[in-house]
Amino acid sequence: MLRWMESLVQRSGTANSFHTIQRPWRVNVAAGTSRAERVTRLVNTTIALLGLVLLFPVLLLIAFLVWIDSPGPVLYTQVRVGLDRRLPTDASQNHRRERNHGGCLFTIYKFRTMRVDAEQNGAVWAQQSDPRVTPIGRLLRQYRLDELPQLFNVLRGDMNIVGPRPERPTIFAELREHIAEYPLRQRARPGITGLAQINHHYDRSLEDVRKKVQYDLEYIRRQSVTEDVRIMLKTVPVILRKRGGW
Numbered sequence: 001m002l003r004w005m006e007s008l009v010q011r012s013g014t015a016n017s018f019h020t021i022q023r024p025w026r027v028n029v030a031a032g033t034s035r036a037e038r039v040t041r042l043v044n045t046t047i048a049l050l051g052l053v054l055l056f057p058v059l060l061l062i063a064f065l066v067w068i069d070s071p072g073p074v075l076y077t078q079v080r081v082g083l084d085r086r087l088p089t090d091a092s093q094n095h096r097r098e099r100n101h102g103g104c105l106f107t108i109y110k111f112r113t114m115r116v117d118a119e120q121n122g123a124v125w126a127q128q129s130d131p132r133v134t135p136i137g138r139l140l141r142q143y144r145l146d147e148l149p150q151l152f153n154v155l156r157g158d159m160n161i162v163g164p165r166p167e168r169p170t171i172f173a174e175l176r177e178h179i180a181e182y183p184l185r186q187r188a189r190p191g192i193t194g195l196a197q198i199n200h201h202y203d204r205s206l207e208d209v210r211k212k213v214q215y216d217l218e219y220i221r222r223q224s225v226t227e228d229v230r231i232m233l234k235t236v237p238v239i240l241r242k243r244g245g246w
Contacts, residue, residue, distance in 0.1 A: 036224070043225055044161050048154035055148060062111055062145060069136035072116035075149060080108045080166035082158055084186035101169050102176065103186040106158040108166060109149035113137025142242045150192045162228040163191025164216040175209055182209075185216040188223060193235040195219040201243075 052059075063074045084103035118132040133141065140146040153159040159166065164185040167175065176182040191197075196215035203209050219227070237243075 040160065040225055040228070041157070043228070044154050047161055048151040051148075051151045052155070055151075058145075059148060062140065062148070065136045066111050066113075066134075066140075070112075070115060070134045073112060076110045076112040076114075076146075077107050078110075079105055079169060080190065081169055081172045081186065082106045082166060083189045084183070102172050102183050104158075105169065106153065106156075106166075108158070109152055111137075111140055111146040111149060113141050113146045144193075144239050147192050154192070158190070160189045160191045160228070161193065162219075162231045163188050163194050164219070165194060165197060165212070166190035175206075178206055179210055179213055181213055181217060185213060185220070188216070188220045193231060195231055198231060198234050198238045198243075 066074045081102050082104040113134060114130075114132045114137055115134060137146070150159060154161060172182075194216065195218060196212035199215055200208065200212050203212065219231075
């Protein structure tokens with residue numbers, strides 16, 4: 001399964017990538033983490049592996065539909081900001097990176113839902129009836145099916161099933177200048193779904209981001225396996241009713 005995903009990424013190319021990542025450091029989940037964190041990682045890894053195995057035929061079908069729908073790579077790959085394990089009270093001791101991206105950078109995988117030239121003039125807020133979205137891409141976004149390849153990110157340890165939505169480094173840098181609490185959301189590993197994702201639609205403005213940050217911080221305060229399961233269960237009706245997906 002992992003080899004198939006990696007080969008698919010290689011064939012898809014990096015047309016939508018921010019740049020190629022050179023990992024100066026990687027989060028070591030096994031060392032220096034609590035028992036609760038290890039249990040959480042075990043649960044997430046198990047769910048991701050089962051999901052990839054059970055949904056393998058669906059992934060193949062979606063990949064085929066994306067391929068015939070519009071020219072370009074099947075997968076959308078992009079650099080995102082992940083978990084930040086630096087000590088917030090003693091930043092002077094954290095010299096592992098020359099530039100503070102706000103967290104560990106990683107490559108996220110999604111099924112491509114837009115034309116390959118969608119952001120040739122720069123990133124813009126998503127909008128309803130977005131002309132950049134392909135016909136199949138619109139269907140995938142409504143039911144959040146474009147997020148399925150992120151199960152591979154969960155297996156790699158970049159993400160959890162539940163957590164704050166990961167953002168691009170350039171947008172992250174801009175948002176933390178306008179929202180003081182924004183960097184705090186990186187204290188949790190990013191997620192495919194989350195409290196903010198099931199309670200709010202795609203970001204269309206700075207005010208939308210502020211609302212979602214409050215949901216993210218609330219999730220971090222209540223974070224537990226039980227809370228994660230509750231959010232996963234609430235995600236199902238959100239997907240089926242196409243709430244917030246466009």
